[in-house]
Amino acid sequence: MKVHSSFETLYTSSEISEQVSRVAFEITRDYEDRCPLLIGVLKGSFVFMADLIRLLNIPLEVDFVKVESYGSSTISSGVVNFIQGLSSSIEGKEVIVVEDIVDTGLTVNHLLSSIRDMGAASIRLCVMFEKQLKRGFLVPIDYLGMTVPDKFVVGYGLDYKGQYRGLSNLQILELH
Numbered sequence: 001m002k003v004h005s006s007f008e009t010l011y012t013s014s015e016i017s018e019q020v021s022r023v024a025f026e027i028t029r030d031y032e033d034r035c036p037l038l039i040g041v042l043k044g045s046f047v048f049m050a051d052l053i054r055l056l057n058i059p060l061e062v063d064f065v066k067v068e069s070y071g072s073s074t075i076s077s078g079v080v081n082f083i084q085g086l087s088s089s090i091e092g093k094e095v096i097v098v099e100d101i102v103d104t105g106l107t108v109n110h111l112l113s114s115i116r117d118m119g120a121a122s123i124r125l126c127v128m129f130e131k132q133l134k135r136g137f138l139v140p141i142d143y144l145g146m147t148v149p150d151k152f153v154v155g156y157g158l159d160y161k162g163q164y165r166g167l168s169n170l171q172i173l174e175l176h
């Protein structure tokens with residue numbers, strides 16, 4: 001059976017950049033004279049991370065973890081797999097976890113508790129998109145880009161079956 005899909009622009013690239021700039025301003029203000037370690041959650045966060053760090057006016061380090069909860073579906077599997085860990089120790093570091101999107105909160109919830117166990121000096125959470133109507137885990141987001149409706153979205157790093165990450169707008173993907 002052929003799958004038909006349609007796209008609708010939710011946020012334009014200029015609306016996104018305006019909010020990324022605001023988040024960068026907030027982090028720059030809060031981390032003045034510190035050197036945070038930004039940990040991006042792959043793959044989705046790489047576009048946001050690249051834009052964000054170029055707007056941060058502070059010394060910083062970057063690392064990535066690879067986590068998978070959805071597989072190739074649009075519905076959370078409820079299981080989080082850590083596929084690739086951090087490249088060096090985070091003990092004593094001021095960590096900022098950088099995530100593309102929080103839906104149920106399951107993924108970041110797991111990640112934050114693992115990072116806490118690894119001895120970070122402090123941990124904050126920076127999320128580009130938060131889905132409204134979250135079911136499940138309450139996660140405190142310290143820096144938030146934008147909220148999105150409870151629909152599947154692609155673009156700005158977010159994918160469906162590996163595609164559409166390079167779209168500079170955020171699009172709602174409808175499959176029918």
Ligand code: XMP
Pocket residue numbers: 041044069070076099100101102103104105106107108151152153154158159160
């Ligand atoms: P949870 O439910 O754990 O989900 O908060 C977060 C992870 O699921 C992915 N995710 C999406 N990916 N469009 C995507 O391309 C979406 O609308 C979407 N919602 C959740 C994402 O990888 C995130 O890390």
Ligand code: MG
Pocket residue numbers: 044070159
């Ligand atoms: Mg994904």
